[in-house]
Amino acid sequence: MSSNCTVLVTGGAGFVGSHACKALSRRGFTPVVYDNLSYGHEDAVRWGPLERGDILDRTRLDEVIATHHPAAIMHFAAFIAVGESVTDPGKYYRNNVAGSLGLMEAARDHGISAFVFSSTAAVYGLPEVVPIPESAPKLPINPYGHSKWMVECMLRDFGEAHGLKSMALRYFNAAGADPDCETGERHDPETHLIPLALDAAAGVGKPLTVFGEDYDTPDGTCIRDYIHVADLAEAHVAALQALLGGADSNAYNLGTGNGFTVRQVIDAVEKVTGRAVPHSIGPRRPGDPAALVADPSAANRDLGWRPRISDLDSIVATAWAWHQKVNG
Numbered sequence: 001m002s003s004n005c006t007v008l009v010t011g012g013a014g015f016v017g018s019h020a021c022k023a024l025s026r027r028g029f030t031p032v033v034y035d036n037l038s039y040g041h042e043d044a045v046r047w048g049p050l051e052r053g054d055i056l057d058r059t060r061l062d063e064v065i066a067t068h069h070p071a072a073i074m075h076f077a078a079f080i081a082v083g084e085s086v087t088d089p090g091k092y093y094r095n096n097v098a099g100s101l102g103l104m105e106a107a108r109d110h111g112i113s114a115f116v117f118s119s120t121a122a123v124y125g126l127p128e129v130v131p132i133p134e135s136a137p138k139l140p141i142n143p144y145g146h147s148k149w150m151v152e153c154m155l156r157d158f159g160e161a162h163g164l165k166s167m168a169l170r171y172f173n174a175a176g177a178d179p180d181c182e183t184g185e186r187h188d189p190e191t192h193l194i195p196l197a198l199d200a201a202a203g204v205g206k207p208l209t210v211f212g213e214d215y216d217t218p219d220g221t222c223i224r225d226y227i228h229v230a231d232l233a234e235a236h237v238a239a240l241q242a243l244l245g246g247a248d249s250n251a252y253n254l255g256t257g258n259g260f261t262v263r264q265v266i267d268a269v270e271k272v273t274g275r276a277v278p279h280s281i282g283p284r285r286p287g288d289p290a291a292l293v294a295d296p297s298a299a300n301r302d303l304g305w306r307p308r309i310s311d312l313d314s315i316v317a318t319a320w321a322w323h324q325k326v327n328g
């Protein structure tokens with residue numbers, strides 16, 4: 001490992017980024033969070049300094065990089081709401097694509113050669129083969145997915161032209177919370193299934209609407225591959241260590257390889273919380289594929305990474321503990 005253990009973590013005040021900071025700090029790295037707090041939380045920055053700034057502000061980026069001299073960048077900062085990306089695509093292309101471009105140019109200009117990027121299963125669009133291998137066609141069906149695939153393409157080109165080495169990590173459904181309850185999911189607005197089901201069970205939110213029960217799946221509801229955010233965090237550290245150890249650039253799926261239906265998630269929430277999840281059946285949500293499940297074998301093989309706490313009960317139990325801490 002390089003003797004310089006400082007990592008610039010864009011979006012480190014957010015859900016996945018804050019867990020990655022904890023994992024980095026446990027492995028001896030110093031995470032310097034660079035976040036404009038547009039959606040993040042200042043009190044989620046606990047494992048290193050917070051530098052407020054926008055990835056679109058090149059002057060501020062240069063200043064922070066010159067101050068901390070990071071050896072690597074982990075890039076989580078992005079807008080993440082798929083539906084909003086359809087109605088306001090400019091917001092997504094500016095932040096996710098132009099913002100990432102400025103960050104990559106800053107990395108190039110400051111001689112930073114290791115870059116770990118938050119990509120997504122949304123780059124695959126409506127996959128024909130499930131479990132999905134990394135080689136599956138990249139045919140995103142919304143601006144959010146396009147924005148992430150564009151950044152992957154830019155990273156490939158910066159690698160060839162400038163020697164910037166990168167790992168693009170394509171998460172499936174990030175869920176759960178830190179097992180020590182030090183950080184967790186606090187999106188606003190929240191659109192993800194598990195926190196909404198917990199809100200409904202706790203009576204702090206509306207009843208859950210199940211988006212469609214006429215899919216070609218065993219119980220008619222959509223199948224997703226839920227991956228614990230702490231396991232995602234460990235994968236980021238493994239990818240970073242591989243890059244710093246000389247590995248080539250690559251892209252990896254991060255999932256368990258097991259899918260669960262929306263009904264199975266509701267059952268798990270009812271079992272873990274001991275409460276009913278009030279819900280009704282609504283129409284399909286536009287753009288939802290019937291099933292998204294990762295083939296995670298490449299990350300297993302190359303990074304030595306395996307999910308450890310991504311069974312559905314552990315995901316829901318940690319998310320529930322965090323939910324109770326936040327909501328009292």
Ligand SMILES: NC(=O)c1ccc[n+]([C@@H]2O[C@H](COP(=O)([O-])OP(=O)(O)OC[C@H]3O[C@@H](n4cnc5c(N)ncnc54)[C@H](O)[C@@H]3O)[C@@H](O)[C@H]2O)c1
Nearest residue numbers: 011013014015016036038039040054055077078118120174
């Ligand atoms: N949550 C998921 O299920 C999921 C799935 C696949 C991929 N991802 C990707 O993982 C990353 C993190 O997602 P998350 O769920 O933690 O989201 P989040 O909204 O909790 O975190 C994103 C963070 O980035 C910051 N940010 C946004 N734009 C910024 C800018 N211009 N400059 C500086 N900071 C900025 C926000 O303030 C926030 O703290 C994103 O890139 C997302 O696309 C998330």
Ligand SMILES: O=c1ccn([C@@H]2O[C@H](COP(=O)(O)OP(=O)(O)O[C@H]3O[C@H](CO)[C@@H](O)[C@H](O)[C@H]3O)[C@@H](O)[C@H]2O)c(=O)[nH]1
Nearest residue numbers: 120121122171172173191192193196209210211222262288
């Ligand atoms: O109120 C709700 C919310 C969700 N769902 C369903 O639950 C499943 C999971 O939905 P959600 O939690 O919104 O996640 P996804 O839409 O699968 O998207 C997540 O996972 C993608 C990769 O798989 C990432 O690209 C996205 O950023 C991330 O939000 C889907 O079948 C939804 O139709 C409902 O039935 N009701």
